[in-house]
Amino acid sequence: MLGQDHRKGITLFELQKMFPTNEEAKKWVAGIRWVDKVQCPKCSSDNIQTDVTHKTMDYRCRKCRKWFSVRMGTIMENSRLPILYWVYAVYIQTSSLKGMASMKLYKELGITQKTAWFLSHRIRKAYQDSLGGLEIFVGPVEADETYMGGKEKNKYNKDKL
Known part of the structure; x- marks a missing residue:
């Protein structure tokens, strides 16, 4: 088992550069969740409206008309x-x-x-x-x-x- 001195990874400063804002972190999570296209967690449709004005939900499914965000299902x-x-x-x-x-x-x-x-x-x-x-x-x-x-x-x- 390697000690903490021998472990490799990113530093706290590198993490701050990667995610200076909450929007950057949200984009990263969305990139992990949906590699190709954004999909509705309820009906799995990829017919998604992204230019929405909801306060907490970033997406709206045009098929089932449900609002969702990158947080749902995580x-x-x-x-x-x-x-x-x-x-x-x-x-x-x-x-x-x-x-x-x-x-x-x-x-x-x-x-x-x-x-x-x-x-x-x-x-x-x-x-x-x-x-x-x-x-x-x-x-x-x-x-x-x-x-x-x-x-x-x-x-x-x-x-x-």
């Missing part, structure tokens, strides 16, 4: 927190060797401890599940000093595939 659904906070929280949780407690996360992001706890639990759930059908976290992932994954030969016989 861990960010039903959260009013800007997407930029989610991006920073995921970065902090995944770049720390053993994750980060919600008490420290709320101090780092300037949010309430309850919101930080909510963020942490949603991010940990994303380690197990997939985000919008995409496997974002690949390989062994450590959460709260628990390793999920590992080599097949190290498992108990009853757990081997």
